[in-house]
Amino acid sequence: MIRSVPRSLIRAFALGCLLLFATSARTPAPKEQHLLYVASPGTRNYVEYGGVGLLVFDIDDGYRFVRRIPTWPTAEGQKVENVKGIAASARTGRVYVTSLTRVIANLLFGVGASDPLTFIAISLLLIFVSLIACYLPARRAARLNPTVALAEN
Numbered sequence: 001m002i003r004s005v006p007r008s009l010i011r012a013f014a015l016g017c018l019l020l021f022a023t024s025a026r027t028p029a030p031k032e033q034h035l036l037y038v039a040s041p042g043t044r045n046y047v048e049y050g051g052v053g054l055l056v057f058d059i060d061d062g063y064r065f066v067r068r069i070p071t072w073p074t075a076e077g078q079k080v081e082n083v084k085g086i087a088a089s090a091r092t093g094r095v096y097v098t099s100l101t102r103v104i105a106n107l108l109f110g111v112g113a114s115d116p117l118t119f120i121a122i123s124l125l126l127i128f129v130s131l132i133a134c135y136l137p138a139r140r141a142a143r144l145n146p147t148v149a150l151a152e153n
Contacts, residue, residue, distance in 0.1 A: 034059040035066065037095065039086050054086070054095060071097045 036057040054069040085098040104118070105111065111118050 036063065037086065037088060039097075054097065069095065 036059050038055045038057065053071050056066040056069065057063045058066050084100050084103075087096045088094070089096070108118065
């Protein structure tokens with residue numbers, strides 16, 4: 001035997017389901033923002049035009065300037081370090097910045113960030129290796145007779 005259910009109970013149940021569905025609906029995701037991070041002063045030593053840091057621009061708003069993120073402080077009377085490498089992590093929300101002198105200081109044990117003896121020694125080593133790399137193929141090519149080399153081709 002089927003009993004009839006009062007309409008007020010059906011309406012209350014439907015209203016409860018509707019409220020439950022409406023409150024459990026996801027909130028809209030926040031608007032996605034597209035930002036451009038630019039190293040300043042960049043690849044050249046133009047530190048008088050902006051200083052060391054990262055400039056942030058909003059791409060969606062016509063590349064509008066958002067803010068400047070200073071990378072590291074410089075002591076008074078000390079030469080400003082030039083930004084050479086930038087890496088950003090979306091997972092951690094961090095920006096990693098480095099300069100050539102900091103990379104050298106971290107890679108070489110017991111060497112300062114601006115050790116002149118190390119820079120001179122490495123420069124001389126690179127010059128010597130490049131001269132050897134040019135001299136050996138040139139010496140081999142000079143031993144060939146040009147007429148024989150052209151006749152073989």
